[in-house]
Amino acid sequence: MEAASLFVCLECGGAGLEQGSRSLTCPSCRARYPEDSGHYDLLDIKNRGEPTPATAEQRLMESELVARLYDRTFRPAFVRLLGGRGAAKNAGGLAGEFFIYKNALGIEDRPGPWLDLSCGTGTLTRALAGAAPGDWVIGLDISRPMLEVAGSRLRGYGNTLLARADAHELPLADETIGGSIIASALHVYDDPERVFHELFRVLIPGGVFVGQAFHHKASMFHRLAGQIGGIRRFDPYELRGWLSRVGFVDYEEIRLGGSFIFRLRKP
Ligand SMILES: C[S@@+](CC[C@H](N)C(=O)[O-])C[C@H]1O[C@@H](n2cnc3c(N)ncnc32)[C@H](O)[C@@H]1O
Secondary structure, eight states: OOGGGGBBOTTTOOBOOEEOSSEEEOTTTOOEEEEETTEEEOOOHHHHOSOOOOSHHHHHHTOHHHHHHIIIIIHHHHHHHHHOHHHHHHHTHHHHHHHHHHHHHTTTTSOOOEEEETOTTSHHHHHHHHHOTTSOEEEEESOHHHHHHHHHHSTTOTTEEEEEOBTTBOOBOTTOEEEEEEOSOGGGOSOHHHHHHHHHHHEEEEEEEEEEEEBSOOOHHHHHHHHHHTOOOBOHHHHHHHHHHHTOEEEEEEEETTEEEEEEEOO
C-alpha cells in the first residue's frame, strides 16, 4: 500500500490518490497536488480560504523564525511555561515523551499506518518513522513554515509523507489509520471535539489515539501564561466524556506535572 492511497481528493472527494515523482494525483478527476519543500498542500483553500491563526501561539507557529528555533527553544519553553517544570521532567524530556507515545500506540504489536497529527517540525514523525520502518508515517500540520522544517529533516526517510491539512477536516479516507498521536497541539485547536470526530472516522477499528493536553488545574502563573497565548486547558474528566461520546473506549491517562497524556481505542 502506498501512503498517497490513504488520501482523498479535495476536488472530487474520490478516495485514493496516486504518488508521482513530485506530486500526488487523483486517478478519477486528475487533480494534481505538487510537492513543495517536502510536503503536499491538501488544505481546501479553494472552498475555505487561507486559515487565519486565531491565537497568539498559532501566530508564532506560522513564523519561519519560530519554526527554525522551535525544537531547541520554543518547544521546551512552551512545555515549561504551560505545563510547569514537572511536565518535561516527569516525562524524561522529549525522548521520554516519545517513549510514552510509542508504547501507548503499541507500534511494535499493531499495524500502522501511523499519523502524527499537527506534527510541527516533524520531530516525533521522524522518531515514529525510525521506530516503525515497515509502516507508513503520515505527518499533517497547518503551518507551512513548520512543514518546511519537517520536510528538510525527513528527507531520506522512505516511509514518511508530509501534508498541509487542517485537523478539523482531515483529507484522509475513512478507516485507514492504525494509530495517531496529537502532541502539544490539542490546546490550539478551535474545536477539539470536531478533531476527535475526524480522528475517529479515519482510525481503523481497534485503532489507537494517544493525546497530550495541559491540565486545567495549574498554578495562577501557568494559567495566566496559557490565557495570554490563547491556549485551552483540559479537565481530564470532561475530556474523557467528550471522547466517549465520540465513540472512543478504554480511556487511560498519566499525569506529568501540569500536563497529561491519555490513550483510547476505537472499538
Ligand atoms: C506546539 S506545536 C506541536 C508540534 C509537535 N506536535 C510537537 O509535539 O512538537 C502545535 C502545532 O499544531 C499545529 N496546528 C494548529 N492548528 C492546527 C490545525 N487546525 N490543523 C493542523 N495543525 C494545526 C501548529 O501549526 C503547530 O505546528
